[in-house]
Amino acid sequence: MSAAIPPTEVPLPDRDDVQSWATNARVSIVPLKGAEDYDEWYISIEMQARILGLSKHFSGETPHSDDTDKYHAVLxxxxxxxxxxxxxxxxxxxxxxxxxxxxxxxxFIKVDCGFEADIAIIELLARFSESNRSNFSTTRAWLDHHQDLWARINKIEPISEKVWISQTVQAVKDAFPQVHSSWRIK
Structure with a gap:
């Protein structure tokens, strides 16, 4: 066990046991880096709880008690x-x-990550509109970047494609004024 693990009254399985469960179930546990990957991490943990038959413990439907300590310890x-x-x-x-x-x-983890869906969407939309074509080697790389940001936004909360289209058109206007002008003429 790592020294970083806090003192516990409940014996926890060692890292090898957890890794073997994940491997046998063919579900990898996504390491949490921060708010940007919170949803993906949460889903991987939730899936692992389901595979182990502990989803009701994970969701809180089965309350934590002396009888359920061993299941909560695994999670x-x-x-x-x-x-x-x-x-x-x-x-x-x-x-x-x-x-x-x-x-x-x-x-605790959600608060520590600073994950707040509305804030995360606002930050991604800001990055979306602030991305400048000149920061990318090719137009394709720039469009791929926009598409990636859009996919990340929609993972948090689905938003109308009209927003993506309007943001992309605005970015094209800023990066390629001649292209934008030709669109307006037609």
Missing amino acids: TSIVWQSLSQRMQRNLTHAGWNSSLPITRMMN
């Missing part, structure tokens, strides 16, 4: 090992410990 271990050392430190400094329910742990 806690899976989640804990997917976090960076920085996030592990932040959780322990915020008062989290492994005897708390998994739902509380997930809330």
